[in-house]
Amino acid sequence: MSSSTSKIVLETTMGTMSVELYWKHAPKTCQNFYELARKGYYNNTIFHRVIADFMVHGGDPTGTGRGGTSIYGRHFEDEINDQLRHTGAGIVSMANSGPNTNGSQFFITLAPTQHLDGKHTIFGRLSTGIRAYPLNEEFGR
Numbered sequence: 001m002s003s004s005t006s007k008i009v010l011e012t013t014m015g016t017m018s019v020e021l022y023w024k025h026a027p028k029t030c031q032n033f034y035e036l037a038r039k040g041y042y043n044n045t046i047f048h049r050v051i052a053d054f055m056v057h058g059g060d061p062t063g064t065g066r067g068g069t070s071i072y073g074r075h076f077e078d079e080i081n082d083q084l085r086h087t088g089a090g091i092v093s094m095a096n097s098g099p100n101t102n103g104s105q106f107f108i109t110l111a112p113t114q115h116l117d118g119k120h121t122i123f124g125r126l127s128t129g130i131r132a133y134p135l136n137e138e139f140g141r
Contacts, residue, residue, distance in 0.1 A: 059105040068104035
């Protein structure tokens with residue numbers, strides 16, 4: 001895959017979402033997300049964690065928040081870019097359990113979340129999707 005493909009469409013439990021990928025800023029992360037989506041890895045997975053006015057968290061095929069692997073193996077390193085910030089709704093970032101523990105899980109912000117800057121790799125933004133949904137903690141299940 002190359003940086004010429006800037007968007008990917010996901011069919012999720014919260015509807016269809018189009019994600020614009022930031023290949024220039026996070027090429028390895030974009031490659032991981034793109035390949036997993038292309039192979040159907042995310043099909044029928046739920047957003048297992050939904051926190052109103054904060055974020056929705058998905059990408060775990062077990063639906064528990066404890067599963068998932070990357071195309072590179074279990075984990076891969078962060079691609080933190082100081083030019084990218086969690087400035088508002090629709091930012092797509094890798095979920096992790098600490099530095100360099102990226103796998104398949106990701107989250108989408110629902111509001112500014114600057115406290116996550118420098119801790120999670122931002123690799124895209126929603127161009128269509130989740131913003132149209134009324135969100136609460138039960139919606140993703």
